[in-house]
Amino acid sequence: MPENVLRLEDVTMQFGGVVAVNNLSLEVNRGEIVALIGPNGAGKTTAFNCVTGVYEPTNGIIRFNEEQIVANHPRGKMKKLYNGENAKKYVGSKTISPTPDEITKLGIARTFQNIRLWKSMTVFDNVLTAKHMRARHNVFSATLRISYAEEKRMREETEALLAEQNLLQYAGDLAVSLPYGLQRRLEIARALATDPALLLLDEPAAGMNPQETQDLGQFIVQIKDKYNLTVFMIEHHMDLVMQFSDRIYVIDFGKLICEGTPDVVQADPRVINAYLGVG
Numbered sequence: 651m652p653e654n655v656l657r658l659e660d661v662t663m664q665f666g667g668v669v670a671v672n673n674l675s676l677e678v679n680r681g682e683i684v685a686l687i688g689p690n691g692a693g694k695t696t697a698f699n700c701v702t703g704v705y706e707p708t709n710g711i712i713r714f715n716e717e718q719i720v721a722n723h724p725r726g727k728m729k730k731l732y733n734g735e736n737a738k739k740y741v742g743s744k745t746i747s748p749t750p751d752e753i754t755k756l757g758i759a760r761t762f763q764n765i766r767l768w769k770s771m772t773v774f775d776n777v778l779t780a781k782h783m784r785a786r787h788n789v790f791s792a793t794l795r796i797s798y799a800e801e802k803r804m805r806e807e808t809e810a811l812l813a814e815q816n817l818l819q820y821a822g823d824l825a826v827s828l829p830y831g832l833q834r835r836l837e838i839a840r841a842l843a844t845d846p847a848l849l850l851l852d853e854p855a856a857g858m859n860p861q862e863t864q865d866l867g868q869f870i871v872q873i874k875d876k877y878n879l880t881v882f883m884i885e886h887h888m889d890l891v892m893q894f895s896d897r898i899y900v901i902d903f904g905k906l907i908c909e910g911t912p913d914v915v916q917a918d919p920r921v922i923n924a925y926l927g928v929g
């Protein structure tokens with residue numbers, strides 16, 4: 651049996667009248683690269699936001715390494731507004747709504763569709779601060795109480811990570827001054843600095859040409875092996891998705907329409923109709 655790292659069960663996210671994610675159930679197993687694809691507005695980023703504590707889902711459960719980390723049911727005005735499938739299934743169970751920081755500490759890191767670096771910090775401090783976030787202290791207490799030895803170790807690891815990403819020469823530059831491609835790489839370095847078991851990549855190849863996209867795919871495989879990661883990614887570049895994913899989930903209007911290996915998904919008429927198009 652594959653070891654389950656991430657599992658979504660009936661996850662629903664409704665904003666007013668819009669059901670952005672609709673009873674989505676899926677799983678990602680240890681060591682896999684799994685893609686989440688679908689047309690614009692299908693609900694992919696919203697699903698990531700539910701996993702990473704940005705949104706509190708209206709309904710459903712999310713498990714990480716088999717533990718419930720998010721659990722909700724329709725509450726407040728959603729009690730009246732949400733009447734969909736499984737609306738009552740979780741009523742009465744405890745709600746769990748972690749913050750993004752808490753999710754990071756559990757071992758889930760992510761990058762964003764629109765790069766979100768700490769732009770007024772240096773390249774080095776972006777990675778070092780991420781390391782502090784995963785340490786037992788928060789950023790504030792870390793600066794006051796972290797031991798000299800621990801700080802030294804973190805600084806060395808930060809240097810090593812930047813070297814690995816060919817970013818060491820920019821260590822003292824402001825993150826905002828890097829060209830777009832390097833900012834993307836820095837965002838991945840910052841995610842790795844939190845020592846994740848699960849890495850969520852939201853459109854990592856956005857804005858890249860075919861060669862850069864191919865290089866990125868190989869890079870994702872390399873870091874997955876080196877850091878024992880499980881990778882869950884949203885991507886519109888089908889070359890990257892089909893070549894590097896072990897399995898793919900396809901959603902449309904928030905609902906799962908197909909899942910399987912790249913061969914199965916490419917040939918599925920529902921996926922061709924909703925997203926891939928003929929040919």
Ligand SMILES: Nc1ncnc2c1ncn2[C@@H]1O[C@H](COP(=O)(O)OP(=O)(O)OP(=O)(O)O)[C@@H](O)[C@H]1O
Nearest residue numbers: 665668670688689690691692693694695696697763
């Ligand atoms: N905070 C919000 N408030 C209201 N509606 C939202 C919010 N966030 C997302 N939505 C809506 O939810 C739906 C899904 O959006 P989402 O960004 O998750 O799609 P996506 O599949 O990631 O799209 P894309 O491929 O274009 O990034 C859209 O209709 C969007 O307008």
